[in-house]
Amino acid sequence: MSDTVHNTAHNNDKEASRPEAVAPRRLPFTSGQVLLVLGLVMLALMAVVTIFAPLIAPYDPALTSASSLAAPSAEHLLGTDSIGRDVLSRLIVGGRTTLLITSVAVFLALAAGLVLGLLSGYVGGIVDDVIMRVLDVIFAFPVFLLAIAVVAGLGPSVPNLILTIAIVYTPAMARVVRGPVLSVKQWDHVEAARSIGMSELRIVLRHVLPMVVSPIVVATSLTLAQTIFTITALSFLGLGPPPPDPNWGGMLAEARQFMELAPLTVIAPAGAIVFATLTFIVLANGLREVLDVGSVR
Amino acid sequence: MSKADPILRVRDLTARIVTRKETFQAVRGISFDIGAGEAVGFVGESGCGKSVTARALMRLAPEGTAIALDGAVDFHGQDLLRLGEVAMRDIRGRRIAMVFQDPMTSLNPVMSIGAQIDDIVCRHMGLSRREARQRTVELLASVGIPDAAHRADDYPHQFSGGMRQRVLIAVAISCDPELLIADEPTTALDVTVQAQILRLLLRLRDERGMSLMLITHDFGVVAGMVERVNVMYGGEIVEAGPVEQVFHAPGHAYTRALLDAVPRLDSAGQKQ
Amino acid sequence: MRRMVIARLAWTVAILLGVSFVAFMLVRALPGDFVQTSAGAQNVASDVLEAARRELGLDRPLLEQYLIWLGNAVRGDFGYSFVTRQPVVGEILPRFVVTFQLTLIAGLIAMAMGVATGLASARLRGRADWIVRLYNGFILAVPNFVVATLIVLVVGLYFPQIAIFNYTPFFTDPLANIGGLLLPALSLALAVSVTISENTRAAVLEVSGQDFVMVARAKGLLPRTVLANYLMRNALTPIVTVTGLQVATLLGGSILVETIFAIPGMGQYLFDSITSRDYPVIQAIVLLASAVVVIVNMFVDIAYARIDARAQS
Numbered sequence A: 001m002s003d004t005v006h007n008t009a010h011n012n013d014k015e016a017s018r019p020e021a022v023a024p025r026r027l028p029f030t031s032g033q034v035l036l037v038l039g040l041v042m043l044a045l046m047a048v049v050t051i052f053a054p055l056i057a058p059y060d061p062a063l064t065s066a067s068s069l070a071a072p073s074a075e076h077l078l079g080t081d082s083i084g085r086d087v088l089s090r091l092i093v094g095g096r097t098t099l100l101i102t103s104v105a106v107f108l109a110l111a112a113g114l115v116l117g118l119l120s121g122y123v124g125g126i127v128d129d130v131i132m133r134v135l136d137v138i139f140a141f142p143v144f145l146l147a148i149a150v151v152a153g154l155g156p157s158v159p160n161l162i163l164t165i166a167i168v169y170t171p172a173m174a175r176v177v178r179g180p181v182l183s184v185k186q187w188d189h190v191e192a193a194r195s196i197g198m199s200e201l202r203i204v205l206r207h208v209l210p211m212v213v214s215p216i217v218v219a220t221s222l223t224l225a226q227t228i229f230t231i232t233a234l235s236f237l238g239l240g241p242p243p244p245d246p247n248w249g250g251m252l253a254e255a256r257q258f259m260e261l262a263p264l265t266v267i268a269p270a271g272a273i274v275f276a277t278l279t280f281i282v283l284a285n286g287l288r289e290v291l292d293v294g295s296v297r
Numbered sequence B: 001m002s003k004a005d006p007i008l009r010v011r012d013l014t015a016r017i018v019t020r021k022e023t024f025q026a027v028r029g030i031s032f033d034i035g036a037g038e039a040v041g042f043v044g045e046s047g048c049g050k051s052v053t054a055r056a057l058m059r060l061a062p063e064g065t066a067i068a069l070d071g072a073v074d075f076h077g078q079d080l081l082r083l084g085e086v087a088m089r090d091i092r093g094r095r096i097a098m099v100f101q102d103p104m105t106s107l108n109p110v111m112s113i114g115a116q117i118d119d120i121v122c123r124h125m126g127l128s129r130r131e132a133r134q135r136t137v138e139l140l141a142s143v144g145i146p147d148a149a150h151r152a153d154d155y156p157h158q159f160s161g162g163m164r165q166r167v168l169i170a171v172a173i174s175c176d177p178e179l180l181i182a183d184e185p186t187t188a189l190d191v192t193v194q195a196q197i198l199r200l201l202l203r204l205r206d207e208r209g210m211s212l213m214l215i216t217h218d219f220g221v222v223a224g225m226v227e228r229v230n231v232m233y234g235g236e237i238v239e240a241g242p243v244e245q246v247f248h249a250p251g252h253a254y255t256r257a258l259l260d261a262v263p264r265l266d267s268a269g270q271k272q
Numbered sequence C: 001m002r003r004m005v006i007a008r009l010a011w012t013v014a015i016l017l018g019v020s021f022v023a024f025m026l027v028r029a030l031p032g033d034f035v036q037t038s039a040g041a042q043n044v045a046s047d048v049l050e051a052a053r054r055e056l057g058l059d060r061p062l063l064e065q066y067l068i069w070l071g072n073a074v075r076g077d078f079g080y081s082f083v084t085r086q087p088v089v090g091e092i093l094p095r096f097v098v099t100f101q102l103t104l105i106a107g108l109i110a111m112a113m114g115v116a117t118g119l120a121s122a123r124l125r126g127r128a129d130w131i132v133r134l135y136n137g138f139i140l141a142v143p144n145f146v147v148a149t150l151i152v153l154v155v156g157l158y159f160p161q162i163a164i165f166n167y168t169p170f171f172t173d174p175l176a177n178i179g180g181l182l183l184p185a186l187s188l189a190l191a192v193s194v195t196i197s198e199n200t201r202a203a204v205l206e207v208s209g210q211d212f213v214m215v216a217r218a219k220g221l222l223p224r225t226v227l228a229n230y231l232m233r234n235a236l237t238p239i240v241t242v243t244g245l246q247v248a249t250l251l252g253g254s255i256l257v258e259t260i261f262a263i264p265g266m267g268q269y270l271f272d273s274i275t276s277r278d279y280p281v282i283q284a285i286v287l288l289a290s291a292v293v294v295i296v297n298m299f300v301d302i303a304y305a306r307i308d309a310r311a312q313s
């Protein structure tokens, strides 16, 4: 669908009197590869900062100082917040919490989705019906509303946030897995494997799983982007990880009060959130093109 | 009806299809004439460039591609290839019209049949909506749609394939074009319906005195229908002449091969 | 067709039942109940707490509580707010109207922007396509609450004459009301417009390749006629479907945007109710929002099937 070039009636007109039209020049790499590399570089950058956060951060993120809402300076590259804490340090350490919750939660959702999706798609019949109907019900909730309700009830702690997000994104993951499994299991080599008496578990591991890897990789990447949104939004509402630990959504919310005095206190966490989300979106688009996966829903 | 005064004179027409990935020369310098009121057949295997030739005459490129054209297409003394797009739009549908191969996909599914004829009539004949609808109903009746006044409000999915092709023929003849291009108008239809559609086309040509460019890959179709035939192969016209002559004394090996593929009633390998 | 509608209706009712059950259990099964929360740190005798629970019906088995609640809910009775002791419906309705207005305006903005950019990128192709796709990719990465916060920041810094935190009720001054909702709606609409844009682009490209578009051009119709009657009328179906699916995103986002712009809508109310564990209100809002989403999707499905039937049967 995307290999569409200049055409349509009016263009044709020009082409008609300019018969030397040539094929557009080709680049040595595809846009998908560019996106993928870009996404990986961004991811690596985030990973390094996250892993070595305590070493990189110039100050203790909880350390208050007398200079509150200070403008950027050599000491405080991004200035300080309303109670004099170093914004850069909080940003670096805050990313840790946000990304930790995000990655563990998505990993859990992926695992649960994989099991449910494989079970549903591969076993079929009544198992499929039951699983899909239950997931349909969860799916019917607006994701963010459901997340708020669950976190509010469980109480905002890191494990609870992880659990909530895992619950909320499991149905989408299960659907992504189930689709390809349904078509894969009809294939000849799966039939053949069964006819030579291979065990069902081995069939799944050897033949079915590899086929669903590409769509899952892309969907995981997109879910990571959405999770960054959900987790920072929850934190923004005060439903994030509890206070002493900084986190991006919470920083944004706290800074709103004085943001006209120190715009950087808002712009910095906003930029971090956008960067993290963008990383996974770029990655997803790159993967989608390189792995040649259609649109994943 | 003679070919003394051709209304269409094509010289050295080449068409290159330009896509993002490649440029493909689909028509390689062909020349032919079509006389007033004459029916000319174009025959050739799939992919030999018949449709591209037809679209080139109307300067229509499929979406997502551009067609680079060269040569001359002289229509009543005007070179269509040098014409501006606005002027070309007045010719499309009005003076040169086209019937496409697949009636199942050629009608807009969300517009009523009548509305799809009304719009071309309004566009080219400057009729009011009411007058246009009246003409639409007459047209539908003339291509053999029973109860045309009522059926005009129906949607394409309520029509069979043969009926849809009749509708598309009504669209094509709606503004009394001088030249009707029919690009494999029967390929997608049942055998029994095919004959009806071909007979309809012939009848309309006689009644209206328009020229007909009939494209097909089946020699059997052109045999009884056209005066002259052009045989295409690999983007070129490899043989041309009166239909009897080509039929009975094919000069080109490829033409002979095509003729052998025509099912004969007396042959054993009769095709469905 | 009628069969399909009935089946879809039945399925919607089933989903709604499931949703109501989950909503009920979710909120009720959570640790820490309202009585305890309102007692707070005070040392209240346990029999007083028990009496309070009995009065509120919290002592009965969960399933029974659910059935009672559901029976009442179906009759439009969502009980009384634990906090204000007023009927929940009366509390929610005016706020629901505000949120409805906000999401409606946001939906319209998103639709306009999405269709315009999607159409531009599909029709113009080449560079315009690239610009739109880059823009979309970037905007998708900016969450609505970040957009909203940045809007508030920019207005505060550079346009202090614009009063953004003054919500005007519709019946006081309709124009001021809608004007005041534009910026919140815009922040809500941006990300949604990207989804609509991408789907518009795909739909238009798909329809462009159809034979009937070529036929329309072969008729010599004006480009605008081809665009309106042949391209868009067919591309609209998937576009509307996608927009319908975005209602959930809009409703979820309204919680954030209402909080940021101090709009007295359902989102803000939900947030307050969660803080005070006002079960009946939380249940009603979660159920209402989910019901809206489920029902909108049902209508979209049915409309889609109708147009589809026309196209294919």
Ligand SMILES: Nc1ncnc2c1ncn2[C@@H]1O[C@H](COP(=O)(O)OP(=O)(O)OP(=O)(O)O)[C@@H](O)[C@H]1O
Residues within 6 Å of the ligand: B017, B019, B024, B026, B044, B045, B046, B047, B048, B049, B050, B051, B052, B053, B062, B065, B184, B217
């Ligand atoms: N949109 C396109 N993009 C690329 N190549 C094309 C396109 N349309 C046609 N071609 C190429 O141009 C050549 C001529 O195609 P054309 O459609 O004219 O064949 P045809 O003679 O009409 O065949 P058929 O009997 O199948 O209709 C073919 O080889 C085809 O591959």
Ligand SMILES: [Mg+2]
Residues within 6 Å of the ligand: B050, B051, B052, B101, B183, B184
């Ligand atoms: Mg063809």
